[in-house]
Amino acid sequence: MARREMLLGLALLCLAASAHPAAGAGAGARKMVGVYELRKGDFSVKVTNFGARLMSVVFPDSEGNLADVVLGKDTIAEYVDDDFYFGPITGRIAQRVARGRFVLDGKVYHMYRNDGNNTIHGGGRGFSKTIWTVKEHVAGGESPHITLYYRSFDGEQGLPGNVDAYVTYRLSAPYTLGVHMNGTALDRATPVNFLLHVYWNLGGHGAGDVLGHTLRLFASRHAVLDEELLPSSGRVEPVAGTPLDFRAPAAIGARIRRVVGGRAVGYDANYIVDGGEGEMRPVARARDGASGRALELWANQPTMQLYTGNNFNRTRGKGGRVYERYAGFCLETMGYVDAVNHPEFPSQILRPGQVYHHDMVFKFSF
Ligand SMILES: *[C@@H]1O[C@H](CO)[C@@H](O)[C@H](O)[C@H]1NC(C)=O
Ligand SMILES: *[C@@H]1O[C@H](CO)[C@@H](O)[C@H](O)[C@H]1NC(C)=O
Ligand SMILES: *[C@@H]1O[C@H](CO)[C@@H](O)[C@H](O)[C@H]1NC(C)=O
Numbered sequence: 001m002a003r004r005e006m007l008l009g010l011a012l013l014c015l016a017a018s019a020h021p022a023a024g025a026g027a028g029a030r031k032m033v034g035v036y037e038l039r040k041g042d043f044s045v046k047v048t049n050f051g052a053r054l055m056s057v058v059f060p061d062s063e064g065n066l067a068d069v070v071l072g073k074d075t076i077a078e079y080v081d082d083d084f085y086f087g088p089i090t091g092r093i094a095q096r097v098a099r100g101r102f103v104l105d106g107k108v109y110h111m112y113r114n115d116g117n118n119t120i121h122g123g124g125r126g127f128s129k130t131i132w133t134v135k136e137h138v139a140g141g142e143s144p145h146i147t148l149y150y151r152s153f154d155g156e157q158g159l160p161g162n163v164d165a166y167v168t169y170r171l172s173a174p175y176t177l178g179v180h181m182n183g184t185a186l187d188r189a190t191p192v193n194f195l196l197h198v199y200w201n202l203g204g205h206g207a208g209d210v211l212g213h214t215l216r217l218f219a220s221r222h223a224v225l226d227e228e229l230l231p232s233s234g235r236v237e238p239v240a241g242t243p244l245d246f247r248a249p250a251a252i253g254a255r256i257r258r259v260v261g262g263r264a265v266g267y268d269a270n271y272i273v274d275g276g277e278g279e280m281r282p283v284a285r286a287r288d289g290a291s292g293r294a295l296e297l298w299a300n301q302p303t304m305q306l307y308t309g310n311n312f313n314r315t316r317g318k319g320g321r322v323y324e325r326y327a328g329f330c331l332e333t334m335g336y337v338d339a340v341n342h343p344e345f346p347s348q349i350l351r352p353g354q355v356y357h358h359d360m361v362f363k364f365s366f
Pocket of ligand 1: 116117
């Protein structure tokens with residue numbers, strides 16, 4: 001049965017690959033799905049071009065024990081049905097769009113709705129479910145990296161115009177992972193907002209929950225989200241005096257029972273990152289006291305969604321591990337949620353020829 005499902009999954013991938021052969025490949029060429037490693041000493045990363053996903057990040061703890069700190073799946077076939085967004089780049093519009101609808105230049109656009117009445121992460125077949133072209137892969141040496149490319153086509157999930165999307169994962173320094181995304185509107189005005197949706201557990205994926213991790217966020221305000229996780233009121237409020245306040249380091253679990261993200265207990269909150277918009281600046285620091293592993297995230301984006309895996313429920317993960325609620329946390333830097341429906345938020349509209357840049361740097365330590 002499992003084998004049959006896997007073959008079916010692979011058949012779907014081939015179909016998906018042949019449906020849009022225009023994306024940079026020569027006539028008749030098939031885009032193959034693969035797994036690509038980047039390595040710098042005992043720091044290593046795996047990426048697949050299916051959804052431009054980060055599949056693993058391995059580094060030691062203070063005693064030299066290696067662990068993979070990224071939640072995910074063992075095989076590409078299992079990512080085909082992944083509803084949790086394990087590790088992908090999401091787009092063309094990451095996060096939610098109310099009613100999957102917006103108006104641009106007087107025209108109404110309807111997106112595929114895949115989250116109740118709303119659209120999430122670009123629709124039913126957003127960037128996370130597409131096959132990207134591997135432009136360059138350098139596995140080792142001074143600056144191991146991989147660059148992936150996807151041509152998002154006019155009408156994709158209801159969105160206007162062609163967009164060229166690139167992501168580069170690069171081990172730019174010891175225990176440092178840079179993620180550089182860009183998008184170019186080629187021929188029509190369109191919204192563009194990408195994010196990287198990785199679940200982290202610094203104790204190692206599958207090593208229980210992350211409630212004991214210490215978190216510090218460089219964010220004094222948040223966009224108020226309603227029960228559908230939409231910023232329907234458009235209000236931005238201080239985190240001071242709320243369980244969302246991580247300006248001073250605190251355990252993720254310290255106040256989590258008092259937080260409702262949508263309809264689930266746990267964090268699914270949208271923070272406005274402090275500091276100059278468009279500049280690289282610190283966003284978050286997290287540390288697992290038990291292993292001593294820590295990460296620091298820098299990015300150039302205005303907001304960050306903190307999500308604590310509130311919906312895991314005996315979810316099958318890598319290596320036979322089972323992920324339960326709070327098994328990982330996501331630090332999703334991006335633009336404002338549902339900016340297409342909120343003129344009070346910074347615009348995400350690109351005019352033809354305009355380029356979007358999203359840079360993230362993760363510094364790991366132990
Ligand atoms: C979707 O909208 C309809 C009509 O407003 C409403 O009845 C329904 O409950 C909504 N569904 C969800 C999942 O929110
Ligand atoms: C986008 O990134 C790719 C890969 O790093 C790079 O080759 C390309 O020049 C970038 N595009 C723009 C418009 O900056
Ligand atoms: C988890 O799944 C089980 C079985 O599908 C269900 O009975 C239970 O209510 C779920 N728990 C949560 C917290 O959603």
